[in-house]
Amino acid sequence: MQPITTKLVKWYDSHHRILPWRISPSDRFHGQIPDPYRIWLSEIMLQQTTVEAVKPYFNNFTRKWPTVASLAAASQDDVLRAWAGLGYYSRARNLKKCADIVSNDYDGRFPSDVTALKALPGIGDYTAAAIASIAFDIPVAVVDGNVERVITRLYAITPALPLAKPVIRTAMQELTPSKHPGDFAQAMMDLGATICTPKRPACVICPVNDNCQALKTSDPELFPVKSPKKEKPIRIGAAFVAVSPGNEVFLQSRVETGLLGGMAQVPTTAWTARTDGDTQIEAAPFAGQWAAVGSITHVFTHFELRLSVYKANSVSTSSGADGWWVKVENLHGEALPTVMKKAIAAAIPDAFAKRRKLE
C-alpha cells in the first residue's frame, strides 16, 4: 500500500482546486514559481475566512497593488477601505505594517525561513509555515483547521483541541515530504475543504480512506473533538445617521485598536449590556429632528449587537463634531464595516443598493 503522502499528492495532481493565488502542480512542473507576495497576501486574507469570500478581495488587491512595494506605498486608510467588508480588520493594519517592513528592511523580498516570517506582524505559526512551504519549498508542518480535521480523523485523535495541537503538528510533520512540501500542504487543505468536510464527509471517494482510523473504528464526523464554546451576550445601543441638505452623511473614525479599529462609523452611543426602556436619543451628536427609522442586528465573534437607528435631515455641515461628510453616492468608497452599512441602509434604504459587488 502506498503511503498517505504519495496518495494525497497523486490525488492533488488531478483534483486540486483552481485558485487565483495558486500555481498548479503542472504549471509548477513547467517552471512557474510562486510569487511570495501573492502567497502572503492570500494567506493573510484566508485567516478564518472562506476561499469564496477571499477571491474578489484578492483580485482587487493585486490589481491595485501588484507588488509589496506598491502596497507599502499606499496609506493605511487606502488599505482599510479596500479591506472593508472582509472582517478582522487588525489583519489589514498588520498587512500594511508587514508590507512596510518587507519593503524597507528586506529590500522587498519576503524572508524564507519560518522564524523570520513569524517575527513579521500578522504572521503566526500557520501563516509562517504556509508561506515557507508553498512559496519557498521548506518542508515544515502546515497546520490549519483543515489539517486538524484530516489528521485527527486519520489517527482517531481523541483529546480535544487545542490540547491535541502538538500531536497533530508532529503527525503532520512526519507526513510532510521534502520534495514538494507546498503541494502536499495544499493537498491536505483541499482534501479537508472538498472531501474530509466537517459534516457528511465524502469518505467513499476519499483517496486515503484505507488509512483512516476514524472511518475504520468510529465515525469521522466526531473528529476533531473541540472544547465547548460559551454563548454570546447581547449588547444594545443607538446609531445616528445625519444627512445634510446636500445629501451627505456624517462619518467618524473609530479608534485605531480594538473592535473595528481604524474603520469608519456613523456616531453611536456606547454599546452596553441589555437594559430596559432607554431610548438613548438624547445621545445624538447634533441638535436636530431625530426620528427613529428602525433597528438592526449584527453578530460579532463574541457578542450580538442591536442598534436602534435614528435619522435627521437637513443637518448643517458646520456642526462641530469631529468627523467628515460624505455624499451618499460615495459611501461605498469609505472604510465602512458591515454593521455600519446596515445602520446607514436602515436610514437610507438605497445607499448601497446600486453598487455592484467586487469581482
Added chain:
DNA sequence: AACGCGGGGAG
C-alpha cells in the same frame, strides 16, 4: 490557556 477579533456560507 483564554479571550478579543468579522463576516458569510453551508447544512
Added chain:
DNA sequence: CTCCCAGCGTT
C-alpha cells in the same frame, strides 16, 4: 438556528 472557515495578538 449552529457551525466554522488556509488564525493572530494579547493577557
